[in-house]
Amino acid sequence: MSRTRTYRCLNCLEHTIDREFDTSHLSVTCPNCEAFERFVNEAVYRQFRAFEESPPPELDWERLDRTEKLVVAERIARSTKTIEDFAVVSGDEDGEGDEAESADDIAESPTPK
Ligand SMILES: [Zn+2]
Numbered sequence: 001m002s003r004t005r006t007y008r009c010l011n012c013l014e015h016t017i018d019r020e021f022d023t024s025h026l027s028v029t030c031p032n033c034e035a036f037e038r039f040v041n042e043a044v045y046r047q048f049r050a051f052e053e054s055p056p057p058e059l060d061w062e063r064l065d066r067t068e069k070l071v072v073a074e075r076i077a078r079s080t081k082t083i084e085d086f087a088v089v090s091g092d093e094d095g096e097g098d099e100a101e102s103a104d105d106i107a108e109s110p111t112p113k
Helices: 041-053 066-077 082-095 103-108
Strands: 005-009 016-019 025-029 035-043
Touching: 005 041, 035 041, 035 066, 041 066
Parallel strands: none
Antiparallel strands: 005 016, 005 035, 025 035
């Protein structure tokens, strides 16, 4: 028996589809809004909604755009990372990883690349 996963359309946020594989998201044409859209794993979407309702204090949630928020939600929902881990590594997405003055924190959670 394979377990199906639910994916939700990010355009209308209403249509969901079920697939028998587990991935973070997929892109298909939504039969509801007819957009070729990204459908996110329902677990990711739930995490996203949870953060919308109570933003994590460790992150500058309100300043992220929706895509960035979903990336955060995706990483939290689909890995064992905690929000603290994420806050530590978020800096190097700005390309400022070179001037790691607080290298102590970073060394403790190496980013897999
Ligand atoms: Zn849709």
